[in-house]
Amino acid sequence: MTENDPERLQKLDARLKAARERIEGGSGADRQQSAADSKLAAAGWRMSLELVVGIVFGLGxxxxxxxxxxxxxxxMIIFxxxxxxxxxxxxxxxxxxIQRHQR
Amino acid sequence: MAAEHHSPLEQFRVEHIGGNLSLGGYDISFNNSALWMLIAVAAITVFMLVGIRKQAVVPGRWQALVEFLYDFVANMLKENVGNEGRKYFPWVFSIFMFVLFCNLFGLLPNSFTVTSHIIVTFALALMVFIIVTAIGFIRHGLHFLSFFVPKGAPAWLLPLMIPIEIISYFIRPMSLSVRLFANMVAGHVMLVVLGSFVLPLGLAGAYISGIVPVAAITAIIGLEFLIACLQAYVFTILTCIYLNDAVHMNH
Known part of the structure; x- marks a missing residue:
């Protein structure tokens, strides 16, 4: 009869709710933040080389x-x-x- | 141990597997780079086929992972190219999966990092460049050349602006390939250099001191996994952006 014990079920319900809130409330925002961060990081990687490669290509x-x-x-100088x-x-x-995406 | 020559760059050596083959004066022997490319392609095929085998409405873990990767690339295409990008999805997805798997397999012990050779990344980038340019010319015809004429620039600046635009178009495959290659090489060299500190430091001090580089390697391996995924993402998103330029012809 333990399975239908209402008190126990209620307790379980409360624990489930608390766990769900902890997981979804916490990392939902975190995940969005880290997705935005990795987008910015990707943009940073995109920029980092353009100057060097541009000059080397021009020189070549x-x-x-x-x-x-x-x-x-x-x-050589002009290029x-x-x-x-x-x-x-x-x-x-x-x-x-980046600016366009942030807006 | 230390007397042996263990250059940090030794891990990038291309070695023949099996006999030497040549065709028309070119060396076409099978090597470890080609082997790991084949392993990556085989792994991608197995990964995708097993993942979608069941086609369950509620996906299991494996299927969820495959669907996540699909959605990830599909959203990237939609965000950057729009609905016209849909028909290029198989190509972009193949690029993403190949670069991702090559990067990740490079982190396996004793493996070979295919993307740590600039000729490999340059071939990939050149493929992107040629296909994107072809798409531009096919969709817009010779009108695609007006892509190199900046809008709103005064006429007397055009002789200066057009060469700059053309150069900025042609440095794309170079920056695309150098970025991926440099990241892979730097990470792997760093790991080996730190690894070579472990034994001397451990023998020199109380054995405890060898733990320091091990801890650093542990942290950097984590970083390398991030970079392996991030560089695959960067490569793919740049492909999408270039595709958008060719399809819509706006900077």
Whole structure:
């Protein structure tokens, strides 16, 4: 008869409720927070390399043009700055994406 | 032990498995990198097929995991590309699963991290780049070239802006591949370097001192699991963003 003991069932009910509140109330907000955090972290990873890769790509491209045209340092310098600008452009776009998502 | 040469970079060595094969002057021997790629693909296939075998209305743990990954990528596509992105789902999902499994399998002891080689990540990134560009040209025709002309810029700035836009488009596969490769290499090198401290420190001090690097490795392994998942996520979300650029042609 223990299974139908109303007092015991009520106790179990209360414990279940408390446990559910503890789990859902607590980590529900936590999970949302950590999802937002990992989104921002992903954006950070996106930005971190753009500058370096932009400059290196610009340098490589400029060297290639110089190599084939024989205009030794000039295109390398020009393309390095263009690459830097391209990197900054990509970073600004990433930043704008974050702002758009936060709104 | 210490006299043996254990470079932290030794774990990235590509070794032939079986005999040497060559085709038209190229080395096409089977190696450990290809082996772990095949293992990753096989594991993904088994993981997905077993997960969806029952197709229960109320999913079990395994099915719930498969459905979670599906929803995760599907939502990412929907958020970034919109409804037109739906038909590219199989491709994006394959990329995500392949990078995720390669990253995670790299953390198994004695395994080989496929994504720690820049040629592998660059091939992946180049595939993304070529397919996305092709989609852009197929959907918009030559009109896709106007993607490189920034809107609202004064005409006299265009000779400067167009090369910048083109370069910023072409550095995409590079930053995509370098990011994944550098993260994987850095993490694995750090683990081996810290691991090499354990024995000397343990022998040097009271044996207790060897515990310090072990504790650090334990913490960093946790971080590596986070990075393995996060980098797969970053790779995939960037694929989605590039896809969005090609489909909708807005920056």
């Amino acid at each position: 491209l400029g060297w290639l043009v110089d190599f084939s045209l024989g205009t030794k340092p000039w295109f 390095m700055f263009l690459g830097l600008a391209a990197g900054i452009l990509n970073i600004m776009r990433t930043a704008r994406d």
